[in-house]
Amino acid sequence: MEWETVIGLEVHVQLATQTKIFSGSSTAFGAEPNTQANAVDLAMPGTLPVLNEQALKNAIMFGLAINADINKKSVFDRKNYFYPDLPKGYQTTQMDEPIVGAGTVEIQLKNGSHKTIRIHHAHLEEDAGKSLHEGVLSGMGHGSSGIDLNRAGTPLIEIVSEPDIRSAEEAVEFAKKLHSIVTSLGISDGEMSQGSMRFDVNVSVRLKGEEEFGTRTETKNLNSFKFMEEAIELEVERQIDILEDGGEIIQETRLYNGDTKTARSMRSKEEANDYRYFPCPDLLPVVIDDSYIEELGNNLPELPDARQARFVESYGLSEYDAGILGGEATTASFFETVTEQCGDAKLAANWVMGELSAKLNNEEIGINHCPINAEQLGGLISRIKDNTISGKIAKTVFEAMWNGEGTADEIIEAKDLKQVSDTGALETMVDEVIANNTEQVENYRNADEGKRKKMLGFFVGQIMKASKGQANPGMINQILLKKLND
Amino acid sequence: MSVQPSDIEKIANLARIRIDEQAVPEVVDRLNDILAMVDKMQAVDTSEVEPMANPLDAHQRLRADTPTEIDQREQFQAIAPEAEQGLYLVPKVIE
Amino acid sequence: MHDKTLAELSQGLADKAFSSVELTEHFLKRINDLDGNYNSFITITEEQAVAQAKAADEQLAKGNTQALTGVPIAHKDIFCTEGVKTSCGSKMLDNFVPPYNATVIEKFNAAGAISLGKTNMDEFAMGSSNETSFYGSVKNPWNTSCVPGGSSGGSAAAVAARLAPAATGTDTGGSIRQPAALCGITGLKPTYGRVSRYGMIAFASSLDQGGPMTQTAEDAALLLNVMAGFDAKDSTSSDTAVADYIATLNDDLSGLTIGLPKEYFGEGLDPAIEASVQAAIKEYEQLGASVKEISLPNTDLAVPCYYVIAPSEASANLSRFDGVRYGYRCEDPKDLHDLYTRTREEGFGEEVKRRILVGTYALSAGFYDAYYKKAQQIRRLIKNDFVEAFKEVDVIMGPTVPNTAFGIGEKSNDPVAMYLEDIYTISTNLAGLPGMSIPAGFANGKPAGLQLTGNYFAEAKLLNIAHRFQQATDWHKQLPATIADQVEG
Known part of the structure; x- marks a missing residue:
């Protein structure tokens, strides 16, 4: 049986703004825990969000770069779920009316061929904070996790591809191309090690020629090209093994561990959350006009x-x-x-x-x-x-x-590494080499034109050795030829 | 529409509110009273009506990308139930 | 001194008839002596008030005066106050001392006003009777076995009992106007976006609006002059220019067209209240206004619509109360799920939990269109009714509430009956319009309120209309017998 892999990517890109998407807190990486989390980021009662214009501009620039439709009206929604790194109990994101509509990204594969990957849409949203687990910090209460909300509210664009990708190689090329686009635009620092770009991969397999997609799994939060490639290959293999043994794929969320090169199930669809999306009443529809978009387009890097x-x-x-x-x-x-x-x-x-x-x-x-x-x-x-x-x-x-x-x-x-280009000095060196290698000189002179060329290398090497590499090779060639042919 | 005890269990879990088992029938009754009142809306044809999220139909204003905040961790964590080494502590998070 | 309006007290300070410290201490003493009868305060900020009053007296001595310099007021315990407990009437925030001020509080501080303390309220502003407060029911000064209304019941009772010359409130479905009506005071809910919501603990973000609760329209104008205005911290705040609400108070009312919605005078309205309202309308005709019957055909959908939108927004707004960063946390949580579910079970009261569950249900998969989206569509129909009406009339009048203050405990077991008490006030919030309640006499010995609803940003007009009525009548000067006895000669 021949299997075909079908992959869709969701790529989270941290935007290179000075401040958070909805507050004036700094987004600088590496600060002491919770020192860049203000009242808004901590979801203190009564606090309210105001949209950072640069985040909006960055998202529009990305849309223009992939020839996407820019939506003149976009809406922020609340995605409701409880998690300690999500202070409000909902993530502010865009669901039905994202800022960036459908677009395309061209990739080039190692064999030189080109392929177009369609982008379904890209939307603006806020990042969550971080949960640090036991062992990360010394002396932290037993059985506890520590929450750092510095990252909470960092602006992200989530880029959602169509399921156009057919291999791990294509996925990596696509991801690298996105990295290249966002760094070229200057809208992200692209620092993979700091989590500036994270991938969720949706993988399914089907028999070649089959129209319908197979059941897919989602492997979340891969933070390097290498891990993404490994995770996809592992998952494809796992799915094919199951199907060839007559089993069924369960739609689920999976986690890949880059250290152990293993993956495990996180939750199945039956336990999936009901996110209860609805338009965020603290934020109003974002409305932009043609001239706003045009201006950004004209100044696109x-x-x-x-x-x-x-x-x-x-x-x-x-x-x-x-x-x-x-x-x-x-x-x-x-x-x-x-x-x-x-x-x-x-x-x-x-x-x-x-x-x-x-x-x-x-x-x-x-x-x-x-x-x-x-x-x-x-x-x-x-x-x-x-x-x-x-x-x-x-x-x-x-x-x-x-x-x-x-x-x-x-x-x-x-x-004192200067090249010796002094004719006198070089002639002396050449003379010395000729004098010390009479046999080779003899052989050279008796050889035909073709062989002579190869033999010349020996004399050049000897001279370079004598000059500790500093002799000008072009000049040595000239002088050598003249003296040997004399 | 009306809710059953099993719906309450699901909703309460989504809302992360524990409900005592004995209290469930009462909660179900009260919610159904409210839903019955609310269901009056269903008789109205709204197929042509644009939903209204904001009474002024206003648009979002934008903020300049300039840091305005100073570190107030100490004040914020002074009112936290449990904080250590600058972190908010919670029972172990299992992914 | 407590028989005086805010405007009179302001004048008295300017005239040096008394100092701000004397004035402040007078009200603090009243609160300490009398609030046991009403339970209208959650926190009394005695030291801070006296310190503020001393500073105000220094400013007054230098002649640096603004209208509210040195005048004491009280704030609903929903506005965050730096260094002062802000409970929102909930066990969840019983230990919450915010390190920041609401914008409204900042504005009052900048205006030199004194804060006497924080007033009692329905938990998270969810209620129409003040019975859902973690701190116990507030009692109506006109009849202490009755509710003061809600959710700003503490503010209404404090002003009615003259424990504070004026107070702030918030109104999501009638929470300023309904308690103002039940306690016989003046209350104004501004246009949505007129007063900043920053630092005002959210119940339903698209409906909440802060406003003044006072003895008179003139006092309301003084407070609104401070409260109103654009705030860069609130995306929903409006940058429409702010009027001087005092300047037009005395404008002539001849030519004013009053709309009376026929839906507001139907079944369920206490005839005694209707009589008060009709008498008030007659008074307006005397003042040169004409009356026109109008229709707001979707009125009966307002309560259903509201009880989807408000709980839905609240269900998300109240998710932040999770026991992690501030507020109540349950004892010895065994795991994360236990921390969340028990903290929220123990920290929230029954009505709040009920509304969170209703909202969670309305937003859950498969029900969104039938509930939330439907309600947002109905909301537009309700707004359109008003837009049409304001093409024909300048102001809409009617009763604020269908019934006078009911007995404590009388409706607490029937949420839907309680919700329907807000039938006349709720559509104003859904439409985002400004609304007022002013005293218009008595029904069965209890205050009756006249509701005025204006067009968008027509607060100055509303205050003018209310003020002229108060110039011609003295309903707003009536005091509960027990309070009247305390007034010095």
Whole structure:
């Protein structure tokens, strides 16, 4: 039997506002517990919400970026349920009349093909606080959980996709594309480790060719691309196993544990809550006009697709390289600064995708936390270009820069890494190598043109070794050829 | 429409209000009195009427994205039933 | 001093006939001596009141006076007061001392008014008799075996017994006007959005509105001048310009058209109240007004509509009372579910729980359209009735309530009968219109109220209409016999 996977995503994106969606409390990450929870956030009696304009603007910008209908009237609803991290006993969200209507997102898969994922809608809502469990804090009352409401009221957009996704790979590409869109727009910091982007995945399987969807499960609150991929693969496998054994899938909510790589059922649909949505009477319908939307549209930052096209066009990058460098806003801006600084897009691209990217991966840090800034890397590449150092020495300089030893020029100076381009000095080195390797010289001179080319590498290597890598390789080639062919 | 004791159990659970078993029949009766009174609405044809959430049909005003709050944790937690290390304490939350 | 109106007391302070401290101590003494008979206060803020009065006297000495500088008033215990217990009449908030003020309280503080304390009320403003208060029933000063009305019954009784010259109240379905009528005082519910709801503990957000409860329309104008106005903290607050409510009090009423809805004079109305209302209308005709019969055809749907919308909103508004961050928490909860369900079982009274359950049911899956949505549609029909009526008339008049104050305990076992007492007041809240109740004589020895309903933001007009009536009559000056005996010569 051949199975087809059907996936729909609900993506929660924290918006990069200064204050909460309905109060003037700061949203800065990492504050002491409950120091950024004011009377409104704590649902103190009598307190009332007022909508943060920036949150609204951010949501509209996202809608424009995915070519969605922006609803000129949208309504906030109350979603009622009790939970300690939900102070009001309801979450303020948008149910029937969200700010962003249907739109589309294009993704590119590893095999180069493109696919359109439809977005059902995106709505504004407030985040909940956090429950910290026993063990997290020392000496916390036995059998207790501690509630931190700093995050309560942080603005979110929830992006709901249609069930257009057919594999974990597509899901990850889709999620990465959303990440790229929201960071390019500057509406979210996209910090996955701080929970700025969280995924709920709805997964079902059906026999290939079947029209109807299978029963789906929802795995909630996945906070990395990797966990999402793992959770989907695990769930698909689980569902197929059950169905092939003649079993039935139960519609339920599941939790994935990224540490143990296991998932478990949280609650089945029978126990599902009845959320009793109704329009929030403390907030009025949000009404915007065409000019408001137009103004935001006119000032929309460059989007990933447009940027990639521009990278191909203006920098002569391959579509693949443009995809990697232009997809994500921070990387794109880093690359452009490097290019500007060194004046060579190809070299800049090679360095950002090569040495830099490998080092970042290795050290598990994001490019926005890179200890080498774009100007510094550009400075390093400039020294390769003007032959002050070779590409090989550049790697030594790069290491030193990473360790905070200064700019490329400072390091080259301090470590005396300048390339030797003095003809006299190089001729002396070449003469020495020829004199010390008579046998190889003899063989070279007897070889035909084709073989000579390969043999030349030996002499270059010897000279580089003698010069500790500092000899100018281009000049050595010239001098060597002249002397060997004489 | 009228409610049965089983409905009361469901509603009370949604509302997180414990109701003593002996009190259920009385609660059911009272709720049914109210629902009977309320059901007068059902006779009216409202198919063409736009629901009204706000008497002034006003629109939402927007707030500038500027922090206005200072940390008042101490004052807020002074009136909390149980707080420790800056956190509100509740019986263990099981997900 | 307590026989004087707020306006007269304000004048007395300006004339240095007495100091704010003397005035404040006089009322504090009355409360301490007499409130045992009425139970109209939950909290008396003696020290704070005297401190405020001293500060006011300093301002008065410097000539820095506003209309309310140094004048003592009382606040319904639904307005959050920083550092002073704010119970909302509930065990749930018996230990709640807010670290913030309601906007209305801030405004009175800024105006230099003195707060005598917090008045008793139906629990979470849910009631028409003040019998649902955790702090016990309030007694009507006109007959202490009768209810004062509700939910602002404590404020109404305190003003009627002259324990405070004036007080604040809130009105969700008649909670200012009905107790004002039952206690023989003046009460005004402003247009929805006219007075900030910030810090006013919510019952039903789309209906709640704070307003003054006073001896006279003039006093109501003085209070509303302070209370009214846009508040950036309340999304539902209106930025419509605020009038000076004193300036137009004496405007001439000739040419005024009064609408009398035929639905307000039908079955169920106490004939003695009807007679009082008709006499009041005659008085208005003397003052130059003309009368027109109108129809508000959906009047009988107001109570059903209200008892879906108000409980639904309340069911969510009261979810925050969960024993986690403030207020009552049950003893030794064994788990989270136990914490919630027992805290709410023990912390809320019967009527509040009943309304939460009704609202929860009305919003639950499968019933939303038949109840909540239906009620929101009916609500528009009710509003439209008024919009049509105000094309023809300037003000709508009728009885505030169908019956005079009933006996304590008389209706407490029949919620629906109690709900129907609000039949004339509820539609005003559903439509969001301003409404007043003013004393219009007596029925069976108990006060009868005349209700005036105005167009949106027509508070100045309503106050003018009420004031002219009070210039021509003295119903508002009548005092219960026991209180009249206490008035110094």
